[in-house]
Amino acid sequence: MVDNIRVTSEKVEGLYRKLDRDARNAGYNLNPDTAFTRELVEGLLVNEKRYGYWACPCRVAEGDIEKDRDIVCPCDYRDPDLAEFGSCFCALYVDDEIKNGNKKARSIPERRPDRETREHASKEKEEAITRPQEAGSFKPRLPVWRCTVCGYLAAREEPPLVCPICKAKKDRFERFL
Amino acid sequence: MYELERVEGDNRGDVRLYAISTCVWCRRTKKLLEDLGVGYSYVFVDLLDRDPRSEVEAEVMKWNPRCSFPTMVIDNKRCIVGFQEEEIREALTYGG
Structure with a gap:
């Protein structure tokens, strides 16, 4: 593995600004500790050079997109971690409490299942999708939440903290399916 | 085989840190x-x-089955997962 991949501070600044803008537009926040956040953005750029995609800077990537897809930033675990701990695993993304300085970001437990469990789950998912369904027995694999303000639908364990479309808060979501 | 990098300092036992360079x-x-x-x-x-x-990951999984980083192993007895500032200070300042 090649070490010493360097990225320029201009590149870091550029991506930092883009991620910050995108986060705000979708109802998320970057960590307000800008030095900390810039280090993570640098890590994303290093991983872009190494692997060709933004593998999570705080996890070990395999270098195979099929195996790393769940940890391409923003990872599959960001939103459940924001809901439970107030930040993602890296603390690149944080909730309002941390953003407003009422709580400190900290190192949180890893939510990503171990390799064996991941491989098993991906097989199960494939089987569930291809299994024929009886008429009238439709049951979604995940709960579907509806934003009562704008109608946005999201199939996930929990509604987002903020509706990415209209920015209504989590409590404005109702269970739809 | 892999090699650990050594950082010199006070001897507080065998302190090993498994880490990621971008983390x-x-x-x-x-x-x-x-x-x-x-x-x-x-x-790293x-x-x-x-x-x-793979060798390092197998070693880390003995202590931390999720194989997340940082993982610190002290004297082959105690494992601290994540940046747990208080716990690390306590383990290494007062001799564990």
């Missing part, structure tokens, strides 16, 4: 050890080739 919590953990003046050994797992990386 900011890992860097904070390294910096804390340096601020405490503790001698330790570390490896993401910079290893496939085989030595």
